[in-house]
Amino acid sequence: MVDTRTQYHRIKAHVDQAVAEVIESTAFINGKIVQEFGHHLATYLDVKHCIPCANGTDALQIAMMALGLEPGDEVITPSFTYIATTEVIALLRLSPVFVEVDERTFCMDPLALEKAITPRTKAIIPVHLYGQAAPMDEIMEIARKHKLFVIEDNAQAIGCSYTGKDRVTRKTGSIGDISTTSFYPSKNLGAFGDGGALFTNDENLASRIKMIANHGQSKQYYHDIVGCNSRLDSLQAAILDIKLVHLDDYVEARRKAADFYDVAFSGHPKIRTPYRAPYSEHAFHQYTLVLEGVDRDGLKKFLAEHDIPSMIYYPVPGHRQKMFEHFKSSSQKMPVTDWLTSRVISLPMHTELEEDQLRFITTKVLEYINQ
Numbered sequence: 001m002v003d004t005r006t007q008y009h010r011i012k013a014h015v016d017q018a019v020a021e022v023i024e025s026t027a028f029i030n031g032k033i034v035q036e037f038g039h040h041l042a043t044y045l046d047v048k049h050c051i052p053c054a055n056g057t058d059a060l061q062i063a064m065m066a067l068g069l070e071p072g073d074e075v076i077t078p079s080f081t082y083i084a085t086t087e088v089i090a091l092l093r094l095s096p097v098f099v100e101v102d103e104r105t106f107c108m109d110p111l112a113l114e115k116a117i118t119p120r121t122k123a124i125i126p127v128h129l130y131g132q133a134a135p136m137d138e139i140m141e142i143a144r145k146h147k148l149f150v151i152e153d154n155a156q157a158i159g160c161s162y163t164g165k166d167r168v169t170r171k172t173g174s175i176g177d178i179s180t181t182s183f184y185p186s187k188n189l190g191a192f193g194d195g196g197a198l199f200t201n202d203e204n205l206a207s208r209i210k211m212i213a214n215h216g217q218s219k220q221y222y223h224d225i226v227g228c229n230s231r232l233d234s235l236q237a238a239i240l241d242i243k244l245v246h247l248d249d250y251v252e253a254r255r256k257a258a259d260f261y262d263v264a265f266s267g268h269p270k271i272r273t274p275y276r277a278p279y280s281e282h283a284f285h286q287y288t289l290v291l292e293g294v295d296r297d298g299l300k301k302f303l304a305e306h307d308i309p310s311m312i313y314y315p316v317p318g319h320r321q322k323m324f325e326h327f328k329s330s331s332q333k334m335p336v337t338d339w340l341t342s343r344v345i346s347l348p349m350h351t352e353l354e355e356d357q358l359r360f361i362t363t364k365v366l367e368y369i370n371q
């Protein structure tokens with residue numbers, strides 16, 4: 001699905017040098033580069049504070065801890081997302097409340113969100129799924145009206161931008177009270193291992209997040225609140241700092257690949273190409289089709305026989321996961337989510353896709369569907 005090797009070879013000299021410097025410095029943990037990378041990334045997103053951490057799942061956990069959510073508090077989130085978003089809600093003994101997504105954007109449906117609010121609701125986690133922004137104006141408006149926190153799960157959308165009704169264009173991850181991201185290797189900004197980060201414009205939240213990510217420590221060996229240990233290591237920070245310079249080019253390369261796919265599948269009665277919301281500049285973490293009247297497993301198998309990977313993101317939505325079956329929210333009917341779950345398929349999407357590869361992939365997809 002991705003080609004991180006070719007991407008690495010394009011920047012190999014810089015990466016190898018940066019890695020060698022960290023090793024030589026032996027500052028593996030909390031080296032200067034971790035703070036520097038955090039500053040650079042905060043500047044990229046135009047957010048006051050970026051706190052790097054160990055992975056995107058920890059980032060979500062730390063965000064909810066920093067907001068002071070308490071057991072039983074309800075957190076509203078889409079069912080149609082990766083498990084990390086919803087799992088940490090339950091891990092903290094909060095209650096996940098699943099809502100539908102818009103069938104075109106794959107992101108949280110604001111109408112469903114407003115209906116799901118109860119007196120116990122404390123926070124909303126919209127997910128910028130596949131690299132497209134959730135409708136943040138509507139979500140923020142609802143959040144402000146009901147005095148709820150918003151945590152943007154930006155793991156899949158770093159590099160995506162959002163233009164609000166005020167006509168200001170911002171990066172996703174700079175709009176909610178806190179946002180989180182992941183540097184999992186296949187992500188738009190991928191490390192050579194695990195990594196994640198939190199972002200906020202709020203001074204108090206930033207210092208709580210820093211403390212929580214560091215054992216709740218206010219000064220060395222003084223632990224004021226319960227925290228955890230979640231650090232981005234210096235090697236990853238050094239690599240990410242180099243890759244950050246190329247992030248906009250990486251996203252552009254993904255958009256070009258998406259354009260090729262779009263043209264090849266355009267107007268096909270059995271294939272719906274990804275909708276591009278007018279308010280968002282899609283960052284195409286994934287290129288996901290919705291198939292109508294196609295044997296999806298058959299297509300997957302056919303593509304695999306031709307060495308073309310494809311993935312179903314995600315085969316089981318949150319409200320149908322066994323781990324959540326004791327939550328009331330899991331028993332509700334979610335026709336849009338179920339409909340999408342049975343029809344989506346993601347094709348290879350990365351920065352190194354050549355035209356002949358794209359042509360081969362699209363030809364094979366069409367060959368199967370048209371047979």
Ligand SMILES: Cc1ncc(COP(=O)(O)O)c(C=O)c1O
Nearest residue numbers: 055056057082084085155182184
């Ligand atoms: C939407 C979403 N949220 C959270 C995460 C968690 O990130 P990580 O794998 O770095 O823990 C991911 C990673 O795949 C994701 O796609």
